[in-house]
Amino acid sequence: MLKFYAKLCGVWVGMLWSQVAWSLDLSIEPIQPIQVINTNPAKVSLGKKLFFDTRLSHDNSINCAHCHDLTHAGGADHLKYSFGVEGREGAVNSPTVFNAALNFSQFWDGRAATLEEQVNGSVNNHAEMASNWEEILRKLQPDKDYQKLAAPVCKQGLDADCIRRSIAEYEKTLLTLDSRFDQYLRGHESAITAEEKHGYHLFKLYGCVACHQGRNVGGNLYQVLGVMANYFDDFPSNDKASLGRFNVTGDEEDKHKFKVPSLRLVVLTPPYFHDGRIEKLDETIRSMGKYQLGRQIPDQDIASIIHFLYTLPGIYQGKSLEPVKQGQE
């Protein structure tokens, strides 16, 4: 009997030990798992309808999903620059809307401090929706569906502020949760392969985590593009957008400084950089090594890092966003 209890205790201790042995100390990990953000369901419903409503644009031709395709393009549009109304072309590459709520500011130059401000920017931008709130409200306020949806959400009825807040609320639900890497961080050691773990190790070793860290693997600081080598000497640009954060602060130190993009859906959202210049992920990592780290990263290490990056997309609406095979993103 004693033997039996001793054996039982041994098994239990063994199991406990195995759990302890596989769990990571999150406090020392640069990347953190994504957690759900609490939202108001009524506001989310209204925001979702607005997100897909083309009447937000001047000529009723485009909606938010026009540049942020949730189904086929990882929340972006796979274009170098997106097209707005009347075929107008934007000045920078559209980032993914997935996990945008985790970014500390919006747009490449961080000119919008919140998601609400970002909605304002896109609606009024001449190269995007080219509309204004007076025009939008004239179109949407008579809509009985909106009147019904807005009633429990907005005290004043459907107004500009209500629209901004509702779309932002909906965007807070656009999170890619429970990625294989997040599972790994939570202690499921077998959630990622040895190759992918090696890639993560290299990702940290090369110092990519100096910028790409936190829940969103980026999106929480500004960084100069060309810390170690001058990117804009190699790719000169007269475009005002290439001045980055300087356009917001006017500070010389902020020239060519951009918000560090999230790498959560990087495998799904080519082309890369603010100017959408690079189509391939390996070339992008190579360029990052040169301009940001001052290092030449061997091809084999690049391949491992890419393996790691494939573990980052999570699940949206019960469906994994991770491409089935690498290279088929």
Add this chain to the structure above:
Amino acid sequence: MQNITVKWHLAVVVLILLALLIIMRMNDFHHSSEINYQKIHAALEHEIRLDAESELNMLMLLNRHIYHYDQLTASTHRLQQGMFKIDHLIHNIAILSKYFERVQASVDIQTHAINDFKSDLGVLINSQRYFATFIKMLINQYPQHTMALRIYSENVYQYLLQPDDEHLKKVLTQSDEKFLDIPELTRHVHILLTYGQRVQGSIEVAVNCGTAENIQKLSKHFDMQYEHDLKVQNLQKYALKAMIILLLIYLSFLAWRVVSLIQEKSKNHNELLKVKSQLEEKVHDLSKLEQRLRKLFDVIPDAVIVHQYGRCLFANPAAIKMYGHKKNDDLVGKNVLKYIHKDDRSQVAQRIRDSKQVDRVPLLLEKHVRLDGSIFFVEAQGVSFEEDGKQVWVVLLHDVTQRLQEEKESLALKSAMEHSQRLESLGVLAGGIAHDFNNLLSVIMGNVELIKHGVTPSNEVKKYIGNTLKATDKAAGLCQQMLAYSGRGQFIVQAVQLTSLIQDTAELLQVSMKKNITIHYDLNESLPRVQVDQSQIQQIILNLMTNANESMESGSIVCRTGVCHVSHDALKDMTYDWGVEAGDFVFVEVQDQGCGMDQKTLNKIFDPFFTTKFTGRGLGMSAVLGIVRAHHGALDVHSEVGKGTCFRLLLPWDKTNNPSENMPLDVKTDKGRKQGTVLLVDDEAMIRDVACQMLENMGLKVLQAEDGLEAVEVYQSSDVPIGMVLLDMTMPKMDGKACFVALKKINPDVRVVISSGYHASEIQAEFSEYSLAAVVQKPYKYEKLKDIVMSVL
């Protein structure tokens, strides 16, 4: 009385409740400001905590206790959000705005420093970690610099341990080692030497930017302000309480006063009731009067508008209807000038401007406009009166549109009638002249014919006789035109297809045209036949074509035929009321591109002797009109100066298509010499002489009579049988017709040949009940008379 008391009581109760509400509201206000006070303090304290938290996060990151920026970013974000909240809570406390702005400025500096810190720290750490590996890589690459590289790297590490060692920094930056030409090394060393200070600097800025101090200052001033507000509120509260007490005392006084007043006034109540009933009666009377006056305005068929300097103050239903409005409000308040046609608007505006100087405007005819834009005419008359010390105008408007239209139509009708009568009288005149002239021509022609028969062919006189005969022929032609105009010309009616008629005449027409003028034919080949005198219709076509030819120097004339339907109204414009019925017509149209005619000329073209040509006699178009009238047809003319003229001759389409008998009546064609006695009846002695001579030359015995009565006598008393009577129509005592009737009574088989200048159809109509042997047209030639006489005998 009781009612008034209740109302007063109610008012007092309401006022007391109001006072209670104010007191409660004051308590609430105090309570809410206390809650606000707590909220603001909590927010400020939270902001201080967040400031400290962000600083702590920076230190933890620097010391590698945490490896991501999420916590620092979150605390910075919350710091900014906290500022929004504080702003929202204190935005209505003006005195705190400058302290708040200071806090906001320090938070902005702190945020900026934190952002710089995040950017620089990652770069610095990367270089620190990579530097040893990089030096090893360089030693492998440049073994000759192994020692120098090691010393250099040791100095770098030494500097990292003692960042204040300026000498060492100088040594490192001013070193002339060749490997320093490698840009990556230069960049890494630059980062290692400078970014440490930058990171440290960012932390110092974040720590020393004064966020916490400024929040404390804000908090302190908020407390001061709050205390001050409390004092003020207390004072206000006391003041309000005092006011309420005063109010209550005053209300009590009022209540007492009201009670005494009610008692006093109750005495006069009955009198007041009487006065009230009297007043009510008067009001009732006035109301009835007003109703009557209003009804009067409502039933007036003419529009009545009251305006003040053009602004409509009142409009009766007739006015509203007149202008096409639906209700009174649509007209009242509008400017009346809106309803005046632009032609009259300036005049009316002038009258409105001048209205201060006059008190009456005479009856005027004005053109007004309805709401739908339609125009109508009114007779307007205005009178001014004074209302509330201001001059206003009442204007009476009578719609005279229909009356004007009727007057216009009546005038046009009168003019048409006059023209028709003029043409009629001219026709009678022309017919009379032509008749007498015809008789004279008969004499001349007969005598000349007789002379011609008595003269040997070789005689030179024959030539002059021939000329005389030609001249009389022409004179006879002229006579025929005059008769045609009067509708009494010679007339041989038969079924004619006008297209064929024109085609037959085409060659003749083309020859008579100028060289530069071409004729285009647009002819209906299956045109139905019409009952007409072929030669007269030919004359019309020739006349129209000749006129078209003369109206232009070059161009084309279009000649069309066809069938059309013409309404009664259209016919009214085309005929001069000679009574043509509406229906289907066969038409011949001649259209030129000539000089055209103005309306004045158009009105006269059918007048006899009116001509625009130098050589014309002015009878062509008159004859055309006469022929058309005789055929019961119509003539439509359209002309425009400079563009051309189009004549359309319309002839009634006889759908029964009964071929009419040719006139003269069928006569035997036996032209052999016959014998017998002829009774010659004519009031003109000269005609009798000539005809007698002609008949005798034919070998006939001739009896003569100078009127109908004598003819009957001669016929009765004649010993020899009279084979034929050549009877004139117009005679004194007994005319041709009466004579014919008398002769028929004597001998129903009597053979009578009527000799007349009028056309055969007219004669036929006159003698429709009887059978005529023949009709001979004056003036007649010997051969023609002979043919008829021989065929009748």
